[in-house]
Amino acid sequence: MKYLLVQEDEDGVERLWGRCAGVEGFFVDPVPPPREVLTLRGCRPDGLLSEVLAEPHGSLRGLGDVCVEVWDxxxxxxWWTLVDAVVVAHQPHPADPARYDIVLGAGVRSEESFFELPAAPRFELFAGTTVGAASAGRCSAVDGLFKARADPAPVPMELIGCDPAEPLLAALRRPRRSEGDWAYLLVLDRHGAVMASRTVGLAITGARPSVLGGTLVDITLTDGGDDRPSPAARLIWAEWYQGPPAEPNLWAPYDSQGRAAWLDLTTRAWRLPAPRPDRSGGEHHLDGRFVTDVPGLHCAIAEALLGPGRYFGREWNAFKDCLGGGFGVAPPFTLTWHDSEIARRALADVVEDPEDGLSYFEDIVRLLEQRGVKVVLR
Incomplete structure (x- = not known):
C-alpha cells in the first residue's frame, strides 16, 4: 500500500505533507492497560457473567472484554472497557441476597478523559465491545472505575521511503513546532484512490536517509494514533487494496471481528460524493442469508440500499443518522428482507436497550418503519 500524509487547515482544505512508500507499525493491537481490581455492586448477572458465577471454579474462566455502559x-x-476481565470473588449483596457483589480483575480503558457521573446512574454490562454484544447484567455501582489514570504510552510508527513536501521539510528542520499537531495518513489502493484514513501525531522522534535510497527519508512518528487496525485485519485490507468491492457478500466469510473491520473500510465513502439528491421510492432487496451478527446486518443493509462497499451506518445510532438523509438513499422506500428468519434467530439475544427489551433485529425493523420504510420480511 502507498500512503499520503496530509493536514487540514482552518478552512478544512487538505495540505500535502508527503508521500510514503510504506509504513511499519500501521497494524497494531492496543497495548493492554495495567491490571486493576474493581467491584460490581448490587449486580444482577446475565448471560456469560451468570454462567461464570454458576461454575465451581468460575475464576479460571475469563470473561474477555466487558463493556460497561453508564446510563442516565x-x-x-x-462507555468503559474492562479488558480481559476475570471474576476474582463474589458474594450476595448485603441489601438484596438476589443480587451479588462481584470482584473483578481487569484492565480499564475508556475513550474519554473526563467524566461526570449522572445523578442517578445505572450500569449496564455487555460481554464484548462489538456492536450488539450480549448483555452480561446490570449493577448499581462499580467501585474503582472512576479514578485518575495515566495516559497509555504512545506507540510509534515508522514512515518508510518518504518524499517530503515543504510542510514536512519544515517540521524536520524544527520538529518541536509540530509536536502537538495531528495529521491524516491516507491509505491508497492500487489504483491510487483513498481507501482509508487514520489520524497520526506529527511529533517526530527521528529521521534518517531512507533504506530505499535516493532523496527519500525514513521518519519515526512518536505517536501513530490509537485507531490503527488490528493485525487480524490484514487480509481484509489486502482485499480492499485491489479496489472497492464489485460484488455483494464478499464480507460474508469473515467472523464478527472481520466484518466489523470490513465496515471500517466502508467509511471511505465519506470521501466519495453521495448521489444528490437522495434517492427515494422503489424497492430494495436485502440478501439475508449471511446476516448472523450485527456487523453482518449493516454490511447487508448497505449493500441492499447502495451497493457493495458502500456505507450506510455501522451500528444503531449511525444507521438512524443515515436514514435522516444525506447518504444517497432516504425514505420512503420498500425494503424486502429475504431469509429474514436467519437474522431474527441469530440476533434474538442481542438487545440494544435493556429497558426496551427488543432484539437488535426487531429494533432495526421498528426504526425502519418509524422512518417511513415499508419492510417486507420474507
Missing part, C-alpha cells in the same frame, strides 16, 4: 435516566452517556 434516558440513555447511555459513558
Amino acid at each position: 435516566d434516558e440513555k447511555p452517556v459513558q
